Amino acid sequence: DQQVKQNSPSLSVQEGRISILNCDYTNSMFDYFLWYKKYPAEGPTFLISISSIKDKNEDGRFTVFLNKSAKHLSLHIVPSQPGDSAVYFCAAIPNTNAGKSTFGDGTTLTVKP
Amino acid sequence: NAGVTQTPKFxxxxxxxxxxxxxxxxxxxxxMYWYRQDPGMGLRLIHYSVGEGTTAKGEVPDGYNVSRLKKQNFLLGLESAAPSQTSVYFCASSYSVPGQEQPQHFGDGTRLSIL
Incomplete structure (x- = not known):
């Protein structure tokens, strides 16, 4: 049973528009949620996170929203830039095992100039 | 600032x-952690370590062994390679700070092909 799901394998948006990447989870014991960004032939890099006690966290062009009742989080990128084209992974950390993350399968974002 | 370095790359x-x-x-x-990533899939945890001299099984540990003899190093061994182990392997590390999110820092991966 996959505990963290990213149901959209790919997303294509126009430069300057908003990109919205979605993630659903099933385990109510997750305490923290993180987004990572991955370019080809590189390792994932941390992008932004949110604690389960918050519903929004913003960092520049990136905002993560958490809806605990729906067990859903989303990453908003505004405005989208061609350099944002990458694979985005959602990850969740349970409060019982700090550091051990469960990852979604990723969404490939393509931002067209 | 090297961060996390994986050897070999291929x-x-x-x-x-x-x-x-x-x-x-x-x-x-x-x-420290070892993951594998297969096409179209996310990162699956093979083994991890919460400190020097400790190791624990992750989601997909079969066919792999690990050792953490020094704090800075984490070794992943394949005893008898099988084609099903063809994958990209990522190592990661993080702080342990109870009560806070702990972003992991990843290496650039090792692309392994088993013929």
């Missing part, structure tokens, strides 16, 4: 051969 093995993947981090992180 390797081709024959079925039944053994090899060791090396991961080194210079950030004094307590936790």
């Amino acid at each position: 390797r081709v093995l024959k079925t039944g051969q053994s090899m060791t993947l090396l991961c080194a981090q210079d950030m004094n992180h307590e936790y």
Whole structure:
């Protein structure tokens, strides 16, 4: 049973528009949620996170929203830039095992100039 | 600032051969992890370590062994390579700070092919 799901394998948006990447989870014991960004032939890099006690966290062009009742989080990128084209992974950390993350399968974002 | 370094970057093995993947981090992180990523899938945890001398099984540990003899190094071994172990392997490390999110820092991966 996959505990963290990213149901959209790919997303294509126009430069300057908003990109919205979605993630659903099933385990109510997750305490923290993180987004990572991955370019080809590189390792994932941390992008932004949110604690389960918050519903929004913003960092520049990136905002993560958490809806605990729906067990859903989303990453908003505004405005989208061609350099944002990458694979985005959602990850969740349970409060019982700090550091051990469960990852979604990723969404490939393509931002067209 | 090297961060997390994985050696080698690429390797081709024959079925039944053994090899060791090396991961080194210079950030004094307590936790270290080994993942595999298969096409179209996310990162699956193979083994992890919460400190020097400790190891634990992750989601997909079969066919792999690990050792953490020094805090900065985490080794992943394949005793008898199988084609199903063809994958990209990522090592990661993180701090252990109870009550806070702990982003992991990743190496650039080792692409392993088993023929």
